[in-house]
Amino acid sequence: MKFVVENISKSSGRLGHLVQAETGKRFRTPLLVQTTKAGSIPYLSREVFDYITKETPALQFSLSTINHMTESLKLFNGTIGAYVGYPECLSLLLVRDTCTTTPSGHNDKDIMPLFTRRGKEMLTATSYMDAVEVLKPDIYQGLCDADTNLDSSKKRITKSVDRTAQFMDLCYERHQNSTVLNNSGLFVPIVGGYSTFARSDSIKHAKAKGESITSGYIFEGFHNNGLSATEVDVEQLLKVMTHSLNELNVEKPKMMPGAYTPPAMLELISLGVDIFDTSYAYCAATNFKALTFNFDLTKTESGNCSPFLDITTDSLKEDFTPLLADCDCLTCKKHTRAYLYHLYNTKEMAGPILIMIHNLHHMMKFFNTICNCIADDKLPDLVKLVNYQGHDAALDYSIKLNTKAISRNDQGKSFTVAKDDQ
Amino acid sequence: MTTKVPPLTYKVIAECSVTKARAGLMTLRHGEVNTPVFMPVGTQGTLKGLLPDQLIELNCQILLGNTYHLGMRPGIETLQKAGGLHKFMSWPRGILTDSGGFQMVSLLKLAQIDENGVNFCSPFDNSECMLTPEHSIQIQNTIGADIMMQLDDVVKTTTVGPRVEEAMHRTIRWLDRCINAHARDEDQSLFPIVQGALDPELRKICADALIQRKVRGYAVGGLSGGESKHEFWRTVHVCTDLLPKDKPRYLMGVGFAADLVVCVALGIDMFDCVFPTRTARFGCALVNTGQMNLKNKKYENDMRPIDDECECSTCSRYTRSYLHHIAAMEAVSCSLLSIHNVAYQLRLMRSMREAIQRDQFPQFICDFMAKHFEGEPVPLWIREALQAVNVDLPPDDVKVKEAVA
Ligand SMILES: [Zn+2]
Ligand SMILES: [Zn+2]
Numbered sequence: 001m002k003f004v005v006e007n008i009s010k011s012s013g014r015l016g017h018l019v020q021a022e023t024g025k026r027f028r029t030p031l032l033v034q035t036t037k038a039g040s041i042p043y044l045s046r047e048v049f050d051y052i053t054k055e056t057p058a059l060q061f062s063l064s065t066i067n068h069m070t071e072s073l074k075l076f077n078g079t080i081g082a083y084v085g086y087p088e089c090l091s092l093l094l095v096r097d098t099c100t101t102t103p104s105g106h107n108d109k110d111i112m113p114l115f116t117r118r119g120k121e122m123l124t125a126t127s128y129m130d131a132v133e134v135l136k137p138d139i140y141q142g143l144c145d146a147d148t149n150l151d152s153s154k155k156r157i158t159k160s161v162d163r164t165a166q167f168m169d170l171c172y173e174r175h176q177n178s179t180v181l182n183n184s185g186l187f188v189p190i191v192g193g194y195s196t197f198a199r200s201d202s203i204k205h206a207k208a209k210g211e212s213i214t215s216g217y218i219f220e221g222f223h224n225n226g227l228s229a230t231e232v233d234v235e236q237l238l239k240v241m242t243h244s245l246n247e248l249n250v251e252k253p254k255m256m257p258g259a260y261t262p263p264a265m266l267e268l269i270s271l272g273v274d275i276f277d278t279s280y281a282y283c284a285a286t287n288f289k290a291l292t293f294n295f296d297l298t299k300t301e302s303g304n305c306s307p308f309l310d311i312t313t314d315s316l317k318e319d320f321t322p323l324l325a326d327c328d329c330l331t332c333k334k335h336t337r338a339y340l341y342h343l344y345n346t347k348e349m350a351g352p353i354l355i356m357i358h359n360l361h362h363m364m365k366f367f368n369t370i371c372n373c374i375a376d377d378k379l380p381d382l383v384k385l386v387n388y389q390g391h392d393a394a395l396d397y398s399i400k401l402n403t404k405a406i407s408r409n410d411q412g413k414s415f416t417v418a419k420d421d422q
Numbered sequence: 423m424t425t426k427v428p429p430l431t432y433k434v435i436a437e438c439s440v441t442k443a444r445a446g447l448m449t450l451r452h453g454e455v456n457t458p459v460f461m462p463v464g465t466q467g468t469l470k471g472l473l474p475d476q477l478i479e480l481n482c483q484i485l486l487g488n489t490y491h492l493g494m495r496p497g498i499e500t501l502q503k504a505g506g507l508h509k510f511m512s513w514p515r516g517i518l519t520d521s522g523g524f525q526m527v528s529l530l531k532l533a534q535i536d537e538n539g540v541n542f543c544s545p546f547d548n549s550e551c552m553l554t555p556e557h558s559i560q561i562q563n564t565i566g567a568d569i570m571m572q573l574d575d576v577v578k579t580t581t582v583g584p585r586v587e588e589a590m591h592r593t594i595r596w597l598d599r600c601i602n603a604h605a606r607d608e609d610q611s612l613f614p615i616v617q618g619a620l621d622p623e624l625r626k627i628c629a630d631a632l633i634q635r636k637v638r639g640y641a642v643g644g645l646s647g648g649e650s651k652h653e654f655w656r657t658v659h660v661c662t663d664l665l666p667k668d669k670p671r672y673l674m675g676v677g678f679a680a681d682l683v684v685c686v687a688l689g690i691d692m693f694d695c696v697f698p699t700r701t702a703r704f705g706c707a708l709v710n711t712g713q714m715n716l717k718n719k720k721y722e723n724d725m726r727p728i729d730d731e732c733e734c735s736t737c738s739r740y741t742r743s744y745l746h747h748i749a750a751m752e753a754v755s756c757s758l759l760s761i762h763n764v765a766y767q768l769r770l771m772r773s774m775r776e777a778i779q780r781d782q783f784p785q786f787i788c789d790f791m792a793k794h795f796e797g798e799p800v801p802l803w804i805r806e807a808l809q810a811v812n813v814d815l816p817p818d819d820v821k822v823k824e825a826v827a
Pocket of ligand 1: 024327331
């Protein structure tokens with residue numbers, strides 16, 4: 001994995017690309033990586049994903065949702081991407097599932113708790129690196145203790161930095177001595193909650209031990225995944241990130257996993273963060289929210305007061321308009337709000353599938369616009385538009401649990417079989 | 423619509439020279455349907471986990487919708503405003519709807535039938551409701567399916583005595599009420615249903631009466647409800663003998679592969695069944711030898727597709743091993759297996775049509791049964807049913823016979 005910075009815009013943001021080592025294929029940054037669950041983009045088969053885009057995706061796998069497949073993957077003659085139906089994808093391996101809340105605690109000695117569908121499993125740096133060697137992703141994150149958020153105590157934050165340093169010492173060693181990870185890039189974790197001192201400590205360790213084998217940096221410990229990432233205090237976050245990015249090598253890509261809101265992503269991109277994932281689109285879809293925020297700078301009149309449309313609203317029952325006027329995704333071209341409401345009301349699986357198609361399409365177009373805005377040096381305008389949507393006050397992009405919709409659509413639970421047809 | 427072409431035309435394209443099987447072309451307002459055809463069930467205006475585009479990709483030409491469910495949700499007012507089910511669900515091809523009566527009787531324990539219609543308690547607000555033949559047709563006219571079913575008096579298949587006869591006669595009376603209530607004969611075709619349980623005499627009286635009415639196709643009802651397979655095939659055999667050759671015949675609720683092959687040989691043209699999509703949700707894939715339960719540990723490291731010969735999007739990209747790891751756990755597994763299972767059913771029907779057109783259907787039957795019952799004896803009812811249409815399956819191989827003895 002190689003990273004090239006192409007263009008740093010005058011006011012803010014930068015363009016670049018990741019290069020897949022084996023194929024030379026380029027992936028433009030700021031990059032939106034497709035988050036997966038058990039190897040699949042949530043709700044979507046490969047066939048359906050192809051309805052959204054013909055572009056080769058970058059896929060983000062989380063060990064907590066694919067750990068049960070690693071034994072099979074040892075025997076599979078191909079990449080993790082090929083195993084899950086995307087042989088040509090760029091693969092990124094994370095530890096935690098960004099789509100669902102990661103439980104707190106259980107941070108004992110040199111063990112990292114991994115919450116999988118089989119329950120809590122114990123991960124050590126050694127067993128983690130064993131899994132990485134099986135999966136051979138294009139990019140993987142170093143093991144870290146990311147169990148912190150805005151409320152974490154100083155002690156917990158310090159511990160997370162220390163434990164991460166310990167885990168990483170072994171990860172570096174294994175990475176350097178590995179015979180199968182030559183083409184895999186290591187993203188070094190930077191932790192430390194919302195403490196600039198702790199972040200500096202984490203960065204110091206990251207630099208001291210492995211600047212040369214570091215392919216990039218991944219910032220963890222700001223939230224506990226799932227909906228919590230949509231509710232982070234952006235002001236605090238930006239303060240810590242500004243501080244951290246100043247201490248890091250500009251040339252390396254920076255990644256921030258989790259469901260950060262579009263306005264938060266824009267601010268982070270302005271600071272120089274390069275890689276995000278689609279967890280926000282998933283968190284919205286699974287709570288029956290279709291993303292409708294406007295990012296078209298040619299249309300600046302004030303729009304809706306909400307960045308998304310709640311499909312569970314009863315007034316949609318006979319609304320035969322698309323989710324979003326002018327959207328050219330399959331869902332909006334073919335289906336109406338009334339139909340989506342019906343699918344929600346009958347708990348049919350096509351509901352989340354169609355919302356996910358729209359949300360991913362919306363986010364992908366959003367990222368295209370971001371790239372164009374950076375090239376045209378217009379990112380600050382986009383930040384303003386997305387935040388305010390033509391109104392006087394900034395809109396609330398956080399996603400709350402939709403209690404009307406949680407019954408069937410897995411909030412981290414396995415897919416339950418309905419017995420309602422016939 | 424001012425066109426003079428009827429909303430359903432049917433033409434026999436090829437007839438098997440040995441069995442009663444035939445291949446035909448049915449032309450509807452929403453496209454052509456090659457028969458024999460399997461219709462996947464999209465109960466509530468969607469097929470479990472599949473999008474209309476994927477069904478078109480599979481060359482699915484007609485779907486079944488359930489009037490009872492659609493009448494409840496989204497309800498006829500919404501469907502009316504949407505301009506019918508085709509528009510509501512964005513499905514440009516054929517749709518068939520049932521009458522709603524069967525589901526009411528089977529889903530609602532308190533449903534009671536009298537001459538007027540089916541009485542039931544609404545599961546949503548417990549109010550007392552009545553589904554009359556007129557009401558069923560009114561709902562189906564609003565749904566706008568290409569083919570509608572008459573409301574019939576449903577009795578358990580295994581019922582005997584005067585209730586069976588009463589139900590059969592009532593079904594005929596209700597047909598007339600349905601025909602009178604039908605307001606869109608220019609766009610939709612109403613199929614009557616042959617009833618009469620397992621009694622050939624009653625089936626004959628019923629069929630004779632239905633044939634008198636001006637309709638464009640017929641359904642065979644009251645089967646697949648707990649009768650023995652021997653009684654099942656004999657009744658189908660009786661009915662297809664009674665029904666005119668120039669109109670399509672639909673056998674309701676039948677969809678297991680071996681049943682499809684036998685019933686095509688007996689002269690049935692249309693089938694529906696929830697089984698392929700339902701079994702997908704439990705992690706099962708349809709294959710020539712029956713079902714493959716992908717949750718089974720033996721598939722954990724099996725790197726083959728479900729079926730080498732299947733051209734569906736699942737088999738072209740995914741291994742049994744991966745499907746094992748997500749089967750019945752991840753929502754996407756339901757989509758992946760449903761695609762394969764619907765593809766399997768449609769491919770089976772296509773092979774039968776092609777075999778009939780080449781006039782090699784008897785050979786197809788023998789090959790299919792050999793594969794399907796690989797290593798097991800072919801059930802006696804299948805042998806007998808096929809003998810009735812002049813196909814003698816080769817004896818089960820010796821090894822099998824010994825194992826059985
Ligand atoms: Zn859309
Ligand atoms: Zn297949």
